[in-house]
Amino acid sequence: MTIENLSSNKSFGGWHKQYSHYSETLNCSMRFAIYLPPQASNGEKVPVLYWLSGLTCTDENFMQKAGAHRMAAELGIAIIAPDTSPRGDEVADEDAYDLGKGAGFYVNATQEPWSRHYRMYDYVLNELPALIEERFPVSDVRSVSGHSMGGHGALVLALRNPERYQSVSAFSPVSNPVNCPWGKKAFSAYLGNDTSEWAQYDASLLMQETSKFVPALVDQGEADNFLEEQLKPEALEAAARQSGYPLELNRHEGYDHSYYFIASFIEQHLSFHARYLLQS
């Protein structure tokens, strides 16, 4: 397996780099970005935070806009930002921003025409970490975070695979996709109309039944245009109450759905993950 380096930028004493590689899981060429803190240049194997972006994003949005490198460099944590869907001319798509390319929803599609490429759940859970841990000076100590659709992905990955992640956090996650328009549209297309298949990708349904508690932090802006119709943090809170999950969910007056919100609180998320990543 070969990977190709596409760009390199020194940042806060470490390195931001983009790579492309052929994904066997997704049956297409994929791009990802990595931030390697200065400690990784000194022979240390650093732990890794996986960042899952929201609708329409690529590997670039978080790296350029979140202002995360400063604290990642200070703490000695690598960050991986995968793309949000399979890519390429041969990959099925829709004109809509919330289905197809840029909208993989971190599920394994079972329906035509999506099932050949849209397997972002397996890609982020297995193939990408295996590649990262083979090729870069990182350990197998992982946490996961994300925004909106990516917050949904982060919560689902951690809740279903508590042995794989030290901690999970999310900004403005799609908390109960089986009950919101984005989730219903995407899950109908990717997973079909049997809604019993959807539950495995719904953070609230998973959280209300689990007994394995990965430390979890969620932040939500109260001026977020998508709050009531799409995000539904109250469903996640109800699920946590039901299972006794020690969820920390904070609401912030005036903040919206943008990267300005993420930037304002990313350092708190990195510090949260550091508590679990750096003790392992």
Next chain:
Amino acid sequence: MTIENLSSNKSFGGWHKQYSHYSETLNCSMRFAIYLPPQASNGEKVPVLYWLSGLTCTDENFMQKAGAHRMAAELGIAIIAPDTSPRGDEVADEDAYDLGKGAGFYVNATQEPWSRHYRMYDYVLNELPALIEERFPVSDVRSVSGHSMGGHGALVLALRNPERYQSVSAFSPVSNPVNCPWGKKAFSAYLGNDTSEWAQYDASLLMQETSKFVPALVDQGEADNFLEEQLKPEALEAAARQSGYPLELNRHEGYDHSYYFIASFIEQHLSFHARYLLQS
């Protein structure tokens, strides 16, 4: 004069906002961005850092990518990011990225077809601050900074108007435009072939003759692809030696021309400006 609010995002307890207004100087409608720190919501008049962006940029690049809001909020400094040229269908343009829209070079054009709209020097020096100081909770205490073409603009504005700015800084500035391809192309078009007209917009020529010293900080990446052909920091250093200008110019191994370099050192620039902005 009316200004229209186009967007608002809460950021680090303050507000990032975009506005449009009709510019009498540029004879077209212009957009700018402002970051107002939390202190500005408490009735304080905060000082202002003007940020001038580089080729191809708009008011958005710095606000989204520099990670400047965190320290601006901590220090209580507002930031204004104007666009990099006049805009609109009626404004002269070229296909090239380094002439016309996105490439105003912070000069007052005297040549056709540019002279009707391309007057970014006057716009940034006079019209924009007058508007900002009338409409927002800011003082008339100003500093100026910028990147590449905008670093050139910042240095020229401060060197020619030491009474208007408390301090100046630049990342990777076009330090000696009369002697580099970007500058020669733009100045020929905007100012004509009489090179004696160019000197008023050349930071090195201005610095070597001035006796009024605005505190000045310049940072330059050594892996910058434009370093030797376009930026020429050695010309600025030679000018400073000639006039005894107390220029602080730092070179940084491995850093390139990107916003990752700016983000890595923007907090040092904000702290530098704060020394002069907050004592006034």
